[in-house]
Structures are given as structure tokens and as C-alpha cells.
Amino acid sequence: MSEEREGYSAKSLFLAFLLGGLVGAGISLLLAPQSGRETRLKIKEAAEDVKEKAESYIKEAKEKISTTLEKAKEMLEEKKSALSKAIEAGKEAYEKELSKEEPKQS
Numbered sequence: 001m002s003e004e005r006e007g008y009s010a011k012s013l014f015l016a017f018l019l020g021g022l023v024g025a026g027i028s029l030l031l032a033p034q035s036g037r038e039t040r041l042k043i044k045e046a047a048e049d050v051k052e053k054a055e056s057y058i059k060e061a062k063e064k065i066s067t068t069l070e071k072a073k074e075m076l077e078e079k080k081s082a083l084s085k086a087i088e089a090g091k092e093a094y095e096k097e098l099s100k101e102e103p104k105q106s
Contacts (some may be wrong), residue, residue: 015055
């Protein structure tokens, strides 16, 4: 559960940082004394930077999800195998008890 909290706080921190960066960059571009061409260029560069960071974050999230999914599949297979063995052992014990209780015919 602590991993979930860490993941959640990291996600929140990243999104807050990203949003703060965008707002700050937008305000500085609007207030800076420069030509329209320079402003558009800076906006384009900022957008590309945000895009790269977002792609990196998405890639990392996909990797974590994939790893977690693989672990869950492995755990499911282990539990499934253990359950199958327990059912077989139960059947064998039941059949053994039945054979003990059957009246012997001579």
C-alpha cells in the first residue's frame, strides 16, 4: 500500500511541477519584451519540452503497469497451481476414506 501512496504522490508531484512550469512559462512569454516571432518560437520550444516530458512519464507509467501486471499473472498462476493441488489432495483423501468405509464382501 505504501507503493501506491508513493506512486500517487510522485504522480501528483509530477503533474503539479508540469502545470507550474507551463503557467510560469506562459506568463514569462506574455510579459517579456520580444517580437511575435521570438514569442512563437519560445512557445513552440516549451511545448516540445512538455511533450518530451509527458512522453517520458507515459513510458515510465506503462513500464510500471507492465511489471505489475506480470507479477500479478505470476501470483495468479502460483495460487491456481496451489489450489489445484489442494483439490486433488482433497479428492484423494475423500476416496481413501470412502474405500475404508465400504463393507468388505467375502
